[in-house]
Amino acid sequence: MPTTPSPARSSSSSTGLRLPTAWAYTSRWAIISRPMEEKDCLSRLQKLCSKAEYCEADVYKKALKYMDSDAEAAARITRSLVEERYVDDLRFAGAYVREKANIQGWGPVKIRFQLRAKGVKDAVIGEALGEIEPRKAGEKLDRLMAAKAKSLKGDPQLRLKLLRFGLSRGYGYEDVEASLGRIKNNA
Template structure:
């Protein structure tokens, strides 16, 4: 195993949390394939530079707090990145139920204040708010429940 490539990969992982797939893609760019790539990834995991669970927690928490994404969108994205079900569940546990509902309420309130300037029909307003929240990845039952309370 090439020590220089391992160092490069370690600094790549130290910069921000990565998935094994992302590291594999980067290794391919550096012309490292097959068993050697698997060896480097195993070494990064043993040195604690690479952790799927830590990635899932950071990703889920960040997307929820910063981008106001819902659980469905976060779970879908983690799935797309090839994380294990266990890691995805650990990541989803980062989002507390109370914070989740509060986040949705805040999101709907902000969007409502923007839309109410242009949309006068309350039915259309509700529909636009629902579509917006669903697009952010919130569950439809929760969205409609919160819209009913608005």
């Protein structure tokens, strides 16, 4: 027999656990949350967006989850966050590009693919990818390829494996070939 706590006070289960009024429980073991109010969802997402960058699509998915699949409310909340500049796809894409290129060593091909998967528009992606300096990207690729070559020393398929490695990191074929040439000259 499902029971729900009264909205005026917290409930207490047989285990002594005090549940806040925003929660309902169907049995001793299954706790189910109720959908949030729109203003509570907006407040939670504002706090979330203040701490980290999110793209519009990610915020919409979170709002949809919090609002228990109410698409209209999720769209209103997302639109409000965009208007208040809590969410900005260009700012998100720029931060994403800097992180993935500088810290993780991804190339522009992989970054573009991942941003498209997140629902960021191509024009925004192109503008954000313009922040990558080709010289720094080439140096990063050279360091990654040299480290990989060191770990594969003596492998008969070294060139093929390095080529695959560079391509899997999101760099273009020409860039990887050039890096292989520089590594070969330095060795």
